[in-house]
Amino acid sequence: MARILVVEDERDLNAAYQMILKKAGHTVDSALNGQDALKIAEKFKPDLILLDLLMPIMGGLEFLRHYDLDKQTDVKVLIFTNMENSPEVNEAYNLGATRCIIKSWTAPQSLAKVIDDVLAKKAA
Amino acid sequence: MGQWFPKVVHILKADGSALPLIERPIVRMFLSGQAISEKALYLTKKGKTVPVSITVSPIILDGRPVGAVQVFRDITVDNEIDRMKSEFISLASHQLRTPLSTIQTYAHMIDDDYMGKVNNEQRRALRTILGATNTMNELIGMLLNIARIESGRITVNSKRLNTSALVQDIARQQSIVASNKNISVQLRLPKQAATIKSDVLILKEILLNLVGNAIKYTPPDGKVILAVKEHPDTVLFMVRDTGIGIPKASQERIFAKFFRAQNVIRQETSGTGLGLYVVKGLVQTLGGSVWFKSTEDEGTTFYVSLPKIYRESAALRASPAEL
Numbered sequence: 001m002a003r004i005l006v007v008e009d010e011r012d013l014n015a016a017y018q019m020i021l022k023k024a025g026h027t028v029d030s031a032l033n034g035q036d037a038l039k040i041a042e043k044f045k046p047d048l049i050l051l052d053l054l055m056p057i058m059g060g061l062e063f064l065r066h067y068d069l070d071k072q073t074d075v076k077v078l079i080f081t082n083m084e085n086s087p088e089v090n091e092a093y094n095l096g097a098t099r100c101i102i103k104s105w106t107a108p109q110s111l112a113k114v115i116d117d118v119l120a121k122k123a124a
Numbered sequence: 125m126g127q128w129f130p131k132v133v134h135i136l137k138a139d140g141s142a143l144p145l146i147e148r149p150i151v152r153m154f155l156s157g158q159a160i161s162e163k164a165l166y167l168t169k170k171g172k173t174v175p176v177s178i179t180v181s182p183i184i185l186d187g188r189p190v191g192a193v194q195v196f197r198d199i200t201v202d203n204e205i206d207r208m209k210s211e212f213i214s215l216a217s218h219q220l221r222t223p224l225s226t227i228q229t230y231a232h233m234i235d236d237d238y239m240g241k242v243n244n245e246q247r248r249a250l251r252t253i254l255g256a257t258n259t260m261n262e263l264i265g266m267l268l269n270i271a272r273i274e275s276g277r278i279t280v281n282s283k284r285l286n287t288s289a290l291v292q293d294i295a296r297q298q299s300i301v302a303s304n305k306n307i308s309v310q311l312r313l314p315k316q317a318a319t320i321k322s323d324v325l326i327l328k329e330i331l332l333n334l335v336g337n338a339i340k341y342t343p344p345d346g347k348v349i350l351a352v353k354e355h356p357d358t359v360l361f362m363v364r365d366t367g368i369g370i371p372k373a374s375q376e377r378i379f380a381k382f383f384r385a386q387n388v389i390r391q392e393t394s395g396t397g398l399g400l401y402v403v404k405g406l407v408q409t410l411g412g413s414v415w416f417k418s419t420e421d422e423g424t425t426f427y428v429s430l431p432k433i434y435r436e437s438a439a440l441r442a443s444p445a446e447l
Binding site for chain 1: 236
């Protein structure tokens with residue numbers, strides 16, 4: 001099982017994802033924006049980051065620019081957004097995100113499954 | 125006055141590229157005898173470009189065009205309003221989706237027994253909630269797509285994809301809806317799957333829309349056929365149904381925004397009149413074309429032809445005027 005950092009500004013959704021991932025047996029920590037996520041990631045050392053894109057203070061793209069995935073090659077980033085077909089998603093891939101899924105299309109069970117798939121993959 | 129008009133009136137295509145003489149609206153009007161209306165860029169004496177809408181109407185004498193009235197209208201403000209409208213729709217859609225995601229996620233969690241075992245009656249209620257949120261989600265997705273298509277903000281993420289696998293995936297996704305109406309969904313795929321370089325999510329959305337329509341507008345016990353044909357430079361997708369068809373009078377406007385055919389409105393089948401408008405915009409985004417053949421009460425076939433390799437310059441930016 002993996003260490004997963006949930007970065008989502010909507011508290012209700014953040015709590016829901018934590019619940020789903022804990023139930024699937026993962027160790028979970030959470031942040032409400034990119035800035036907090038940078039601090040928490042440093043100590044928590046996640047295997048995977050579940051990252052929203054639109055957040056106050058620091059959004060997902062800004063977080064990726066600071067986090068520098070080139071140096072964190074073991075960490076996978078799963079973008080969780082409602083902005084399909086958008087330039088932001090493309091930019092997230094350019095910054096090293098492993099995969100992108102659409103929030104409102106994803107049921108809890110499939111979220112847990114996607115996470116297993118991403119974790120099973122070698123670093124992108 | 126008295127000068128050769130292309131020397132005096134300098135225009136460029138709406139994307140800023142050169143407009144050959146033969147493609148100028150006034151020349152095309154003389155060749156076809158039909159009035160033409162389109163968007164372009166007007167180049168001023170000082171070298172500034174102004175977005176304009178050009179309308180050319182023929183002056184007919186004895187059935188032949190002998191002259192023309194050409195009207196240029198500055199559409200700078202129209203474009204700005206369009207952009208603001210698209211931004212507004214985009215923002216509003218995101219704001220609508222956030223609470224919707226919360227409703228969906230928690231409803232799914234209850235349905236998956238995360239909060240204890242639910243009984244059958246509760247499960248039926250949850251499925252109703254999830255069904256309704258899905259409908260709302262699709263509608264928001266449609267609005268977002270329109271905003272992106274109209275503002276040219278849609279991004280193509282071109283990768284190699286297997287068309288047969290994609291079509292099989294679409295058929296699987298639609299199989300529940302189809303089986304509820306006892307409609308058989310059949311596939312006609314080439315022996316060797318055609319591989320293309322395009323955007324899988326956009327193509328999926330195009331085909332889901334067309335197959336969804338085919339099932340929706342086909343009476344129970346009918347048939348929907350999904351076919352792929354490979355050509356040297358293009359791949360052709362076909363979605364054929366044995367449905368109610370599109371009446372002749374409605375065919376010309378079928379891709380127009382908010383348009384719904386008369387026979388569909390009569391039957392009160394739910395719909396927004398946005399699906400095919402989005403389909404056309406998305407197909408053009410991928411540099412392809414879409415058309416159909418239909419006979420009322422017999423059925424409809426939609427054709428989508430896409431280049432095997434997506435090239436940005438080949439993709440037409442769909443402007444509302446073209447749709």
